[in-house]
Amino acid sequence: MKHPIPNQTNSWKNLNIHFKEIHNLHLFDLFKNDNNRFKNFSFNFKNKLLVDISKNRITNTTIKILLNLAKEMNLSQAIESMFCGEKINLTEQRPVLHTALRNFSNNPIFFNESDIMLEINKVLNKMKYFSEKIINGTWKGYSGKSIQNVVNIGIGGSDLGPKMVTEALRFYKNHLNIFFISNIDGTEIFNILKLIDFETTIFLISSKTFTTQETIVNFKTIKDIFFKKVNNKNILDKHFFAITVNENEAMRYGITKENIFKLWDWVGGRYSLWSAMGLSIILSLGFDNFIQLLSGAYDMDIHFRTTSFEKNIPVLLGLIGIWYNNFFNSETEAILPYDQYLYNFPMYIQQSNMESNGKNIDKNGNKVSWQTGPIIWGTVGTNGQHSFYQLIHQGTKLIPCDFIASIFSHNPINDHHVILLSNFFAQTHALAFGQNFYKNNNLKKNTLHDEYVEKFKFFEGNRPSNSFLFQKMDPYSLGVLISLYEHKIFTQGVIFNIFSFDQWGVELGKNISNNIFKNLVNKKKEFNYDSSTEGLINFYNNIKK
Numbered sequence: 001m002k003h004p005i006p007n008q009t010n011s012w013k014n015l016n017i018h019f020k021e022i023h024n025l026h027l028f029d030l031f032k033n034d035n036n037r038f039k040n041f042s043f044n045f046k047n048k049l050l051v052d053i054s055k056n057r058i059t060n061t062t063i064k065i066l067l068n069l070a071k072e073m074n075l076s077q078a079i080e081s082m083f084c085g086e087k088i089n090l091t092e093q094r095p096v097l098h099t100a101l102r103n104f105s106n107n108p109i110f111f112n113e114s115d116i117m118l119e120i121n122k123v124l125n126k127m128k129y130f131s132e133k134i135i136n137g138t139w140k141g142y143s144g145k146s147i148q149n150v151v152n153i154g155i156g157g158s159d160l161g162p163k164m165v166t167e168a169l170r171f172y173k174n175h176l177n178i179f180f181i182s183n184i185d186g187t188e189i190f191n192i193l194k195l196i197d198f199e200t201t202i203f204l205i206s207s208k209t210f211t212t213q214e215t216i217v218n219f220k221t222i223k224d225i226f227f228k229k230v231n232n233k234n235i236l237d238k239h240f241f242a243i244t245v246n247e248n249e250a251m252r253y254g255i256t257k258e259n260i261f262k263l264w265d266w267v268g269g270r271y272s273l274w275s276a277m278g279l280s281i282i283l284s285l286g287f288d289n290f291i292q293l294l295s296g297a298y299d300m301d302i303h304f305r306t307t308s309f310e311k312n313i314p315v316l317l318g319l320i321g322i323w324y325n326n327f328f329n330s331e332t333e334a335i336l337p338y339d340q341y342l343y344n345f346p347m348y349i350q351q352s353n354m355e356s357n358g359k360n361i362d363k364n365g366n367k368v369s370w371q372t373g374p375i376i377w378g379t380v381g382t383n384g385q386h387s388f389y390q391l392i393h394q395g396t397k398l399i400p401c402d403f404i405a406s407i408f409s410h411n412p413i414n415d416h417h418v419i420l421l422s423n424f425f426a427q428t429h430a431l432a433f434g435q436n437f438y439k440n441n442n443l444k445k446n447t448l449h450d451e452y453v454e455k456f457k458f459f460e461g462n463r464p465s466n467s468f469l470f471q472k473m474d475p476y477s478l479g480v481l482i483s484l485y486e487h488k489i490f491t492q493g494v495i496f497n498i499f500s501f502d503q504w505g506v507e508l509g510k511n512i513s514n515n516i517f518k519n520l521v522n523k524k525k526e527f528n529y530d531s532s533t534e535g536l537i538n539f540y541n542n543i544k545k
Protein backbone atom coordinates (compact mmCIF):
# COMPACT_ATOMS: atom_id res chain seq x y z
CA MET A 1 0.00 0.00 0.00
CA LYS A 2 1.35 3.42 -0.99
CA HIS A 3 1.11 5.94 1.82
CA PRO A 4 0.31 9.59 1.09
CA ILE A 5 3.32 11.91 1.10
CA PRO A 6 2.63 14.89 3.38
CA ASN A 7 4.40 17.56 1.36
CA GLN A 8 2.66 16.44 -1.82
CA THR A 9 -0.83 16.92 -0.43
CA ASN A 10 -3.00 19.89 -1.39
CA SER A 11 -3.25 20.91 2.24
CA TRP A 12 0.53 21.13 2.56
CA LYS A 13 0.64 23.42 -0.47
CA ASN A 14 -2.21 25.47 1.00
CA LEU A 15 -0.40 25.68 4.31
CA ASN A 16 2.66 27.06 2.52
CA ILE A 17 0.53 29.75 0.89
CA HIS A 18 -1.29 30.43 4.15
CA PHE A 19 2.02 30.68 6.01
CA LYS A 20 3.18 33.46 3.67
CA GLU A 21 -0.06 35.30 4.34
CA ILE A 22 -0.11 35.12 8.11
CA HIS A 23 3.36 34.54 9.47
CA ASN A 24 3.84 38.25 10.10
CA LEU A 25 0.54 38.60 11.95
CA HIS A 26 1.07 39.38 15.62
CA LEU A 27 -0.80 37.57 18.40
CA PHE A 28 -1.63 41.02 19.68
CA ASP A 29 -3.74 41.65 16.55
CA LEU A 30 -5.22 38.16 16.49
CA PHE A 31 -6.58 38.77 19.99
CA LYS A 32 -7.62 42.36 19.25
CA ASN A 33 -9.66 41.27 16.26
CA ASP A 34 -11.49 38.43 17.97
CA ASN A 35 -13.16 38.86 21.34
CA ASN A 36 -14.01 35.17 21.44
CA ARG A 37 -10.53 33.92 20.73
CA PHE A 38 -10.04 32.33 24.14
CA LYS A 39 -13.50 30.78 24.08
CA ASN A 40 -13.00 29.38 20.59
CA PHE A 41 -9.52 28.09 21.16
CA SER A 42 -9.78 26.49 24.59
CA PHE A 43 -11.15 23.15 25.71
CA ASN A 44 -12.48 21.90 29.02
CA PHE A 45 -11.79 18.21 29.56
CA LYS A 46 -14.29 16.83 32.10
CA ASN A 47 -13.80 19.85 34.37
CA LYS A 48 -10.41 18.41 35.31
CA LEU A 49 -8.29 20.13 32.69
CA LEU A 50 -8.40 23.31 30.66
CA VAL A 51 -6.32 23.33 27.49
CA ASP A 52 -5.80 26.80 26.02
CA ILE A 53 -4.38 26.92 22.50
CA SER A 54 -5.41 30.53 21.83
CA LYS A 55 -1.87 31.91 22.26
CA ASN A 56 -0.77 30.19 19.05
CA ARG A 57 -0.05 31.87 15.74
CA ILE A 58 -3.14 30.36 14.16
CA THR A 59 -6.43 31.52 12.70
CA ASN A 60 -9.59 29.57 11.95
CA THR A 61 -8.23 29.11 8.44
CA THR A 62 -4.99 27.61 9.80
CA ILE A 63 -6.96 25.04 11.74
CA LYS A 64 -9.19 24.35 8.76
CA ILE A 65 -6.25 23.58 6.48
CA LEU A 66 -4.47 21.55 9.17
CA LEU A 67 -7.63 19.47 9.60
CA ASN A 68 -7.67 18.90 5.86
CA LEU A 69 -4.10 17.73 6.10
CA ALA A 70 -5.14 15.22 8.77
CA LYS A 71 -7.83 14.01 6.41
CA GLU A 72 -5.50 13.71 3.45
CA MET A 73 -3.05 11.74 5.64
CA ASN A 74 -5.86 9.36 6.71
CA LEU A 75 -5.55 10.13 10.41
CA SER A 76 -9.00 8.72 11.31
CA GLN A 77 -8.18 5.35 9.76
CA ALA A 78 -4.76 5.35 11.45
CA ILE A 79 -6.34 5.91 14.87
CA GLU A 80 -8.78 3.06 14.34
CA SER A 81 -5.99 0.80 13.12
CA MET A 82 -4.04 1.40 16.31
CA PHE A 83 -6.96 0.81 18.68
CA CYS A 84 -8.08 -2.28 16.77
CA GLY A 85 -4.67 -3.92 16.98
CA GLU A 86 -3.58 -3.87 13.34
CA LYS A 87 0.15 -4.39 12.84
CA ILE A 88 0.92 -0.69 12.47
CA ASN A 89 4.49 -1.22 13.71
CA LEU A 90 5.29 -2.69 10.33
CA THR A 91 9.08 -2.86 10.57
CA GLU A 92 8.76 -5.08 13.64
CA GLN A 93 5.53 -6.70 12.45
CA ARG A 94 3.66 -5.85 15.64
CA PRO A 95 0.44 -4.17 16.65
CA VAL A 96 0.62 -1.23 19.07
CA LEU A 97 -1.74 -1.91 21.93
CA HIS A 98 -0.68 0.01 25.02
CA THR A 99 -4.23 1.40 24.96
CA ALA A 100 -5.52 -2.14 25.69
CA LEU A 101 -3.71 -1.98 29.04
CA ARG A 102 -6.15 0.74 30.13
CA ASN A 103 -9.22 -0.52 28.34
CA PHE A 104 -12.05 -0.32 30.86
CA SER A 105 -14.75 -0.80 28.24
CA ASN A 106 -15.44 -4.51 28.82
CA ASN A 107 -14.96 -4.94 25.07
CA PRO A 108 -12.55 -7.69 24.05
CA ILE A 109 -9.46 -6.80 22.02
CA PHE A 110 -8.23 -9.52 19.72
CA PHE A 111 -4.69 -10.34 18.72
CA ASN A 112 -3.92 -13.61 16.92
CA GLU A 113 -7.54 -14.56 17.43
CA SER A 114 -7.44 -14.48 21.21
CA ASP A 115 -8.81 -11.80 23.52
CA ILE A 116 -5.76 -10.16 25.08
CA MET A 117 -7.88 -8.58 27.81
CA LEU A 118 -7.92 -11.94 29.61
CA GLU A 119 -4.14 -12.02 29.88
CA ILE A 120 -3.93 -8.32 30.72
CA ASN A 121 -6.33 -8.74 33.61
CA LYS A 122 -4.52 -11.85 34.82
CA VAL A 123 -1.22 -9.95 35.09
CA LEU A 124 -2.99 -6.96 36.64
CA ASN A 125 -4.39 -9.25 39.35
CA LYS A 126 -1.00 -10.77 39.96
CA MET A 127 0.41 -7.26 40.43
CA LYS A 128 -2.42 -6.39 42.79
CA TYR A 129 -1.89 -9.36 45.10
CA PHE A 130 1.88 -9.16 45.00
CA SER A 131 1.93 -5.43 45.75
CA GLU A 132 -0.50 -5.87 48.62
CA LYS A 133 1.80 -8.44 50.24
CA ILE A 134 4.80 -6.15 49.90
CA ILE A 135 2.96 -3.06 51.12
CA ASN A 136 1.25 -4.71 54.10
CA GLY A 137 4.48 -6.40 55.12
CA THR A 138 3.42 -10.03 54.76
CA TRP A 139 6.05 -10.70 52.10
CA LYS A 140 9.27 -11.32 54.00
CA GLY A 141 12.87 -11.15 52.90
CA TYR A 142 15.35 -14.02 53.45
CA SER A 143 15.83 -13.08 57.11
CA GLY A 144 12.11 -12.82 57.90
CA LYS A 145 11.87 -9.02 57.79
CA SER A 146 9.24 -7.08 55.83
CA ILE A 147 10.23 -5.13 52.74
CA GLN A 148 11.06 -1.43 53.02
CA ASN A 149 12.88 -0.68 49.77
CA VAL A 150 12.10 -1.33 46.12
CA VAL A 151 14.83 -0.92 43.50
CA ASN A 152 13.78 -0.84 39.85
CA ILE A 153 16.64 -1.83 37.55
CA GLY A 154 15.83 -0.82 33.98
CA ILE A 155 16.63 1.81 31.37
CA GLY A 156 14.83 3.84 28.68
CA GLY A 157 11.14 3.00 28.66
CA SER A 158 11.71 0.55 31.51
CA ASP A 159 12.88 3.40 33.72
CA LEU A 160 11.70 6.85 32.60
CA GLY A 161 7.94 6.21 32.82
CA PRO A 162 7.82 4.56 36.26
CA LYS A 163 10.39 7.07 37.58
CA MET A 164 8.41 10.05 36.29
CA VAL A 165 5.08 8.75 37.63
CA THR A 166 6.32 7.77 41.09
CA GLU A 167 7.90 11.21 41.40
CA ALA A 168 4.87 13.06 39.96
CA LEU A 169 2.55 11.31 42.44
CA ARG A 170 4.91 11.33 45.38
CA PHE A 171 2.19 13.00 47.42
CA TYR A 172 0.24 9.71 47.29
CA LYS A 173 3.11 7.42 48.19
CA ASN A 174 3.18 4.95 51.06
CA HIS A 175 6.02 4.02 53.41
CA LEU A 176 8.10 2.11 50.83
CA ASN A 177 11.24 3.73 49.48
CA ILE A 178 11.46 3.46 45.70
CA PHE A 179 14.82 3.72 43.90
CA PHE A 180 15.79 3.55 40.26
CA ILE A 181 19.03 2.25 38.80
CA SER A 182 19.36 2.78 35.05
CA ASN A 183 22.84 3.93 34.08
CA ILE A 184 25.72 1.53 33.51
CA ASP A 185 27.86 4.08 35.34
CA GLY A 186 28.60 2.24 38.59
CA THR A 187 28.01 5.47 40.51
CA GLU A 188 24.26 4.76 40.53
CA ILE A 189 24.68 1.35 42.16
CA PHE A 190 27.28 2.73 44.52
CA ASN A 191 25.00 5.57 45.68
CA ILE A 192 21.88 3.44 46.11
CA LEU A 193 23.62 0.60 47.93
CA LYS A 194 24.57 3.16 50.58
CA LEU A 195 20.85 3.81 51.20
CA ILE A 196 19.44 0.30 51.42
CA ASP A 197 20.03 -2.96 53.23
CA PHE A 198 19.56 -6.21 51.35
CA GLU A 199 17.40 -7.81 54.06
CA THR A 200 14.51 -5.44 53.41
CA THR A 201 14.94 -4.72 49.69
CA ILE A 202 13.40 -6.21 46.58
CA PHE A 203 14.80 -5.69 43.08
CA LEU A 204 12.59 -5.42 40.01
CA ILE A 205 14.55 -6.31 36.89
CA SER A 206 12.57 -4.38 34.31
CA SER A 207 13.52 -5.21 30.76
CA LYS A 208 11.13 -5.97 27.95
CA THR A 209 13.81 -7.91 26.07
CA PHE A 210 15.93 -9.00 29.05
CA THR A 211 18.97 -8.45 26.81
CA THR A 212 19.68 -4.77 27.44
CA GLN A 213 23.32 -4.49 28.42
CA GLU A 214 22.94 -1.86 31.15
CA THR A 215 20.08 -3.64 32.91
CA ILE A 216 21.60 -7.11 32.77
CA VAL A 217 25.04 -5.94 33.94
CA ASN A 218 23.52 -3.90 36.78
CA PHE A 219 21.36 -6.87 37.78
CA LYS A 220 24.31 -9.29 37.78
CA THR A 221 26.49 -6.91 39.77
CA ILE A 222 23.85 -6.41 42.46
CA LYS A 223 23.09 -10.12 42.59
CA ASP A 224 26.82 -10.87 43.05
CA ILE A 225 27.22 -8.30 45.81
CA PHE A 226 24.10 -9.66 47.53
CA PHE A 227 25.35 -13.27 47.39
CA LYS A 228 28.82 -12.28 48.59
CA LYS A 229 27.33 -10.52 51.57
CA VAL A 230 24.68 -13.07 52.47
CA ASN A 231 24.79 -16.79 52.07
CA ASN A 232 21.16 -17.81 51.81
CA LYS A 233 19.41 -20.03 49.29
CA ASN A 234 16.22 -17.93 49.32
CA ILE A 235 17.76 -14.75 48.00
CA LEU A 236 16.57 -15.09 44.42
CA ASP A 237 13.04 -16.21 45.35
CA LYS A 238 12.50 -13.56 47.97
CA HIS A 239 14.28 -10.54 46.52
CA PHE A 240 14.45 -10.67 42.71
CA PHE A 241 11.58 -10.18 40.29
CA ALA A 242 11.49 -9.73 36.53
CA ILE A 243 9.20 -7.79 34.26
CA THR A 244 9.74 -9.01 30.74
CA VAL A 245 8.51 -10.58 27.51
CA ASN A 246 11.49 -12.91 27.60
CA GLU A 247 10.60 -15.27 30.47
CA ASN A 248 13.14 -17.91 29.42
CA GLU A 249 16.04 -15.48 29.61
CA ALA A 250 14.92 -14.23 33.03
CA MET A 251 14.74 -17.82 34.29
CA ARG A 252 18.18 -18.52 32.81
CA TYR A 253 19.48 -15.81 35.17
CA GLY A 254 17.86 -17.62 38.11
CA ILE A 255 14.59 -15.74 38.52
CA THR A 256 11.78 -18.09 39.48
CA LYS A 257 8.78 -18.36 37.16
CA GLU A 258 6.36 -17.11 39.85
CA ASN A 259 8.48 -13.98 40.22
CA ILE A 260 8.08 -13.02 36.58
CA PHE A 261 5.50 -10.44 35.53
CA LYS A 262 4.58 -10.84 31.93
CA LEU A 263 4.80 -8.22 29.20
CA TRP A 264 3.91 -8.51 25.53
CA ASP A 265 5.59 -7.59 22.27
CA TRP A 266 2.73 -5.27 21.42
CA VAL A 267 3.65 -2.86 24.23
CA GLY A 268 6.36 -0.45 23.12
CA GLY A 269 9.03 0.21 25.76
CA ARG A 270 8.30 3.95 25.93
CA TYR A 271 4.56 3.23 26.21
CA SER A 272 4.91 0.53 28.84
CA LEU A 273 4.29 2.21 32.20
CA TRP A 274 0.66 1.04 31.96
CA SER A 275 1.79 -2.60 31.98
CA ALA A 276 3.69 -4.64 34.58
CA MET A 277 6.50 -2.11 33.95
CA GLY A 278 4.40 0.00 36.29
CA LEU A 279 4.94 -2.40 39.18
CA SER A 280 7.16 0.13 40.98
CA ILE A 281 4.30 2.64 40.58
CA ILE A 282 1.82 0.25 42.24
CA LEU A 283 4.29 -0.52 45.00
CA SER A 284 4.77 3.17 45.63
CA LEU A 285 1.15 4.36 45.39
CA GLY A 286 -1.01 1.29 45.90
CA PHE A 287 -3.16 -0.52 43.35
CA ASP A 288 -6.18 1.82 43.50
CA ASN A 289 -4.12 4.84 42.54
CA PHE A 290 -2.66 2.87 39.61
CA ILE A 291 -6.20 2.12 38.44
CA GLN A 292 -6.99 5.84 38.66
CA LEU A 293 -3.93 6.55 36.51
CA LEU A 294 -5.14 4.01 33.94
CA SER A 295 -8.67 5.41 33.99
CA GLY A 296 -7.44 8.95 33.27
CA ALA A 297 -5.51 7.59 30.30
CA TYR A 298 -8.55 5.59 29.18
CA ASP A 299 -10.80 8.66 29.23
CA MET A 300 -8.29 10.50 27.06
CA ASP A 301 -8.16 7.46 24.74
CA ILE A 302 -11.92 7.68 24.28
CA HIS A 303 -11.69 11.40 23.65
CA PHE A 304 -8.96 10.84 21.04
CA ARG A 305 -10.79 8.01 19.33
CA THR A 306 -14.29 9.47 19.26
CA THR A 307 -14.13 13.29 19.27
CA SER A 308 -14.37 15.11 15.96
CA PHE A 309 -11.03 16.58 15.03
CA GLU A 310 -12.08 20.25 15.45
CA LYS A 311 -12.47 19.55 19.16
CA ASN A 312 -9.97 16.74 19.56
CA ILE A 313 -7.26 17.97 21.95
CA PRO A 314 -4.34 15.64 21.02
CA VAL A 315 -5.13 16.00 17.31
CA LEU A 316 -5.18 19.81 17.47
CA LEU A 317 -1.99 19.91 19.55
CA GLY A 318 -0.28 17.55 17.12
CA LEU A 319 -1.34 19.62 14.11
CA ILE A 320 -0.29 22.91 15.68
CA GLY A 321 3.08 21.30 16.47
CA ILE A 322 3.39 20.45 12.76
CA TRP A 323 2.50 24.04 11.84
CA TYR A 324 5.54 25.29 13.78
CA ASN A 325 7.86 22.37 12.99
CA ASN A 326 7.26 22.27 9.25
CA PHE A 327 6.21 25.79 8.28
CA PHE A 328 7.84 28.12 10.84
CA ASN A 329 10.82 25.71 10.88
CA SER A 330 10.91 25.63 14.67
CA GLU A 331 13.39 22.99 15.62
CA THR A 332 12.35 22.47 19.22
CA GLU A 333 9.48 22.44 21.70
CA ALA A 334 9.85 23.28 25.38
CA ILE A 335 7.86 21.53 28.10
CA LEU A 336 7.52 23.71 31.16
CA PRO A 337 5.62 22.23 34.10
CA TYR A 338 4.98 24.70 36.90
CA ASP A 339 4.89 21.79 39.32
CA GLN A 340 7.90 20.49 41.18
CA TYR A 341 6.42 16.98 41.22
CA LEU A 342 6.58 16.99 37.39
CA TYR A 343 10.34 17.51 37.40
CA ASN A 344 10.94 14.39 35.30
CA PHE A 345 8.05 14.99 32.91
CA PRO A 346 10.05 16.85 30.20
CA MET A 347 12.65 14.07 30.23
CA TYR A 348 9.94 11.43 29.94
CA ILE A 349 8.27 13.16 26.97
CA GLN A 350 11.70 13.67 25.45
CA GLN A 351 12.12 9.92 25.04
CA SER A 352 8.52 9.32 24.15
CA ASN A 353 8.55 11.93 21.38
CA MET A 354 12.12 11.80 20.08
CA GLU A 355 12.42 8.01 20.00
CA SER A 356 9.01 7.79 18.31
CA ASN A 357 9.31 10.49 15.69
CA GLY A 358 13.06 10.94 15.19
CA LYS A 359 13.04 9.10 11.84
CA ASN A 360 14.10 9.99 8.29
CA ILE A 361 12.61 7.17 6.22
CA ASP A 362 8.90 7.33 5.43
CA LYS A 363 6.44 4.43 5.41
CA ASN A 364 7.03 3.95 1.67
CA GLY A 365 10.71 3.33 2.41
CA ASN A 366 11.89 6.65 0.98
CA LYS A 367 14.01 9.35 2.58
CA VAL A 368 11.74 12.14 3.82
CA SER A 369 11.98 15.62 2.32
CA TRP A 370 10.23 17.28 5.24
CA GLN A 371 11.17 17.76 8.89
CA THR A 372 10.06 15.05 11.33
CA GLY A 373 9.98 15.11 15.15
CA PRO A 374 11.13 18.18 17.09
CA ILE A 375 13.79 18.33 19.80
CA ILE A 376 12.03 18.15 23.16
CA TRP A 377 13.47 19.73 26.27
CA GLY A 378 12.48 21.76 29.31
CA THR A 379 12.37 21.91 33.05
CA VAL A 380 10.09 23.07 35.84
CA GLY A 381 9.03 26.66 36.34
CA THR A 382 9.96 28.92 37.88
CA ASN A 383 13.50 27.49 37.75
CA GLY A 384 13.68 27.69 33.96
CA GLN A 385 12.82 31.40 34.05
CA HIS A 386 16.18 32.05 35.66
CA SER A 387 18.01 29.90 33.17
CA PHE A 388 16.94 29.63 29.53
CA TYR A 389 13.79 31.78 29.22
CA GLN A 390 15.99 34.69 28.10
CA LEU A 391 16.53 32.85 24.82
CA ILE A 392 12.83 32.05 24.44
CA HIS A 393 11.87 35.72 25.00
CA GLN A 394 14.57 37.50 23.06
CA GLY A 395 16.60 34.91 21.15
CA THR A 396 16.45 34.38 17.40
CA LYS A 397 14.65 31.04 17.51
CA LEU A 398 10.93 30.42 17.68
CA ILE A 399 10.29 27.96 20.50
CA PRO A 400 6.70 26.87 21.09
CA CYS A 401 6.17 26.17 24.79
CA ASP A 402 3.81 23.97 26.77
CA PHE A 403 2.98 25.38 30.19
CA ILE A 404 1.49 22.87 32.65
CA ALA A 405 0.18 23.46 36.20
CA SER A 406 -2.59 22.69 38.67
CA ILE A 407 -4.95 25.06 40.44
CA PHE A 408 -4.62 23.27 43.77
CA SER A 409 -1.25 22.48 45.26
CA HIS A 410 -0.67 19.33 47.30
CA ASN A 411 1.56 21.38 49.57
CA PRO A 412 0.00 24.79 50.11
CA ILE A 413 2.47 26.92 52.02
CA ASN A 414 1.68 30.61 52.51
CA ASP A 415 1.16 32.11 49.06
CA HIS A 416 3.78 30.02 47.24
CA HIS A 417 1.31 28.41 44.90
CA VAL A 418 -0.32 31.71 43.91
CA ILE A 419 3.11 33.13 43.15
CA LEU A 420 3.92 30.03 41.10
CA LEU A 421 0.74 30.35 39.03
CA SER A 422 1.20 34.11 38.63
CA ASN A 423 4.52 33.35 37.02
CA PHE A 424 2.96 30.76 34.70
CA PHE A 425 0.24 33.17 33.50
CA ALA A 426 2.68 36.08 33.28
CA GLN A 427 5.14 34.14 31.15
CA THR A 428 2.53 33.05 28.60
CA HIS A 429 1.33 36.67 28.40
CA ALA A 430 4.83 38.13 28.10
CA LEU A 431 5.83 35.61 25.44
CA ALA A 432 2.74 36.29 23.39
CA PHE A 433 2.44 40.04 23.66
CA GLY A 434 5.93 41.25 24.49
CA GLN A 435 6.52 44.76 25.65
CA ASN A 436 7.98 47.94 24.41
CA PHE A 437 9.48 49.00 27.70
CA TYR A 438 9.37 52.75 27.18
CA LYS A 439 5.98 52.83 25.49
CA ASN A 440 4.23 50.68 28.07
CA ASN A 441 5.70 52.49 31.03
CA ASN A 442 5.32 55.95 29.55
CA LEU A 443 8.94 56.56 30.25
CA LYS A 444 10.74 59.40 28.60
CA LYS A 445 13.98 58.76 26.84
CA ASN A 446 16.15 61.46 28.36
CA THR A 447 19.63 60.51 27.38
CA LEU A 448 21.42 58.95 24.45
CA HIS A 449 22.04 55.96 26.67
CA ASP A 450 18.29 55.57 27.24
CA GLU A 451 17.74 55.57 23.51
CA TYR A 452 20.47 52.97 23.02
CA VAL A 453 19.23 50.70 25.80
CA GLU A 454 15.65 50.80 24.57
CA LYS A 455 16.43 48.26 21.89
CA PHE A 456 17.71 45.78 24.45
CA LYS A 457 14.65 46.18 26.62
CA PHE A 458 12.27 45.58 23.75
CA PHE A 459 10.22 42.38 23.82
CA GLU A 460 8.85 41.62 20.41
CA GLY A 461 6.39 38.97 21.68
CA ASN A 462 4.56 36.72 19.22
CA ARG A 463 6.08 33.68 20.95
CA PRO A 464 3.45 30.90 21.01
CA SER A 465 2.44 28.66 23.88
CA ASN A 466 -0.14 26.09 24.96
CA SER A 467 -1.45 26.19 28.52
CA PHE A 468 -2.61 23.12 30.44
CA LEU A 469 -4.36 23.92 33.68
CA PHE A 470 -5.41 20.95 35.81
CA GLN A 471 -7.53 21.12 38.93
CA LYS A 472 -5.11 18.92 40.81
CA MET A 473 -2.28 16.65 39.73
CA ASP A 474 -3.82 13.43 41.04
CA PRO A 475 -3.37 9.94 39.52
CA TYR A 476 -6.37 10.39 37.19
CA SER A 477 -5.09 13.74 35.87
CA LEU A 478 -1.59 12.42 35.31
CA GLY A 479 -3.09 9.56 33.29
CA VAL A 480 -4.95 12.14 31.18
CA LEU A 481 -1.78 14.18 30.66
CA ILE A 482 0.45 11.28 29.59
CA SER A 483 -2.16 9.78 27.28
CA LEU A 484 -2.74 13.22 25.73
CA TYR A 485 0.96 13.53 24.82
CA GLU A 486 1.08 9.93 23.56
CA HIS A 487 -1.73 10.68 21.13
CA LYS A 488 -0.25 14.01 20.10
CA ILE A 489 2.94 12.15 19.18
CA PHE A 490 0.92 9.49 17.34
CA THR A 491 -0.93 12.17 15.36
CA GLN A 492 2.35 13.76 14.30
CA GLY A 493 3.84 10.40 13.31
CA VAL A 494 0.86 9.79 11.01
CA ILE A 495 1.23 13.24 9.39
CA PHE A 496 5.01 12.74 9.02
CA ASN A 497 4.19 9.37 7.39
CA ILE A 498 6.78 7.57 9.51
CA PHE A 499 6.76 4.53 11.77
CA SER A 500 6.53 5.90 15.30
CA PHE A 501 6.81 2.62 17.15
CA ASP A 502 10.22 1.22 16.21
CA GLN A 503 13.65 2.54 17.26
CA TRP A 504 16.33 1.19 14.94
CA GLY A 505 18.40 4.32 15.57
CA VAL A 506 19.55 3.10 18.97
CA GLU A 507 21.05 -0.16 17.65
CA LEU A 508 24.24 0.91 15.86
CA GLY A 509 25.90 2.55 18.86
CA LYS A 510 25.08 -0.51 20.99
CA ASN A 511 26.75 -2.89 18.50
CA ILE A 512 29.90 -0.82 18.11
CA SER A 513 30.21 -0.43 21.89
CA ASN A 514 30.25 -4.24 22.27
CA ASN A 515 33.29 -4.40 19.96
CA ILE A 516 35.05 -1.46 21.57
CA PHE A 517 34.50 -3.09 24.97
CA LYS A 518 36.70 -5.96 23.77
CA ASN A 519 39.34 -3.51 22.56
CA LEU A 520 39.39 -1.84 25.96
CA VAL A 521 39.31 -4.96 28.10
CA ASN A 522 41.67 -7.16 26.09
CA LYS A 523 43.83 -4.20 25.04
CA LYS A 524 43.44 -5.67 21.58
CA LYS A 525 45.54 -3.76 19.09
CA GLU A 526 43.83 -4.80 15.84
CA PHE A 527 40.86 -2.63 15.21
CA ASN A 528 39.65 -0.65 12.31
CA TYR A 529 37.66 2.44 13.17
CA ASP A 530 38.65 5.98 12.28
CA SER A 531 41.65 7.95 13.48
CA SER A 532 39.63 9.83 16.10
CA THR A 533 37.99 6.76 17.68
CA GLU A 534 41.27 4.83 17.48
CA GLY A 535 43.06 7.81 19.05
CA LEU A 536 40.65 7.77 21.98
CA ILE A 537 41.00 4.00 22.45
CA ASN A 538 44.80 4.17 22.29
CA PHE A 539 44.96 7.10 24.70
CA TYR A 540 42.78 5.16 27.15
CA ASN A 541 44.75 1.93 26.74
CA ASN A 542 48.11 3.68 27.17
CA ILE A 543 47.09 5.40 30.39
CA LYS A 544 45.31 2.35 31.84
CA LYS A 545 48.09 -0.13 31.12
Ligand SMILES: O=P(O)(O)OC[C@H]1O[C@H](O)[C@H](O)[C@@H](O)[C@@H]1O
Binds near residue numbers: 156158209503
Ligand atom coordinates in the same frame (compact mmCIF):
# COMPACT_ATOMS: atom_id res chain seq x y z
O1 LIG B 1 13.13 -2.85 28.30
P1 LIG B 1 14.36 -3.12 27.55
O2 LIG B 1 14.20 -4.24 26.57
O3 LIG B 1 15.52 -3.38 28.49
O4 LIG B 1 14.72 -1.86 26.70
C1 LIG B 1 15.08 -0.66 27.29
C2 LIG B 1 15.17 0.47 26.29
O5 LIG B 1 16.28 0.29 25.46
C3 LIG B 1 16.19 0.38 24.05
O6 LIG B 1 17.44 0.62 23.55
C4 LIG B 1 15.23 1.42 23.55
O7 LIG B 1 15.91 2.59 23.21
C5 LIG B 1 14.13 1.79 24.53
O8 LIG B 1 12.96 2.06 23.83
C6 LIG B 1 13.89 0.71 25.53
O9 LIG B 1 12.85 1.08 26.40
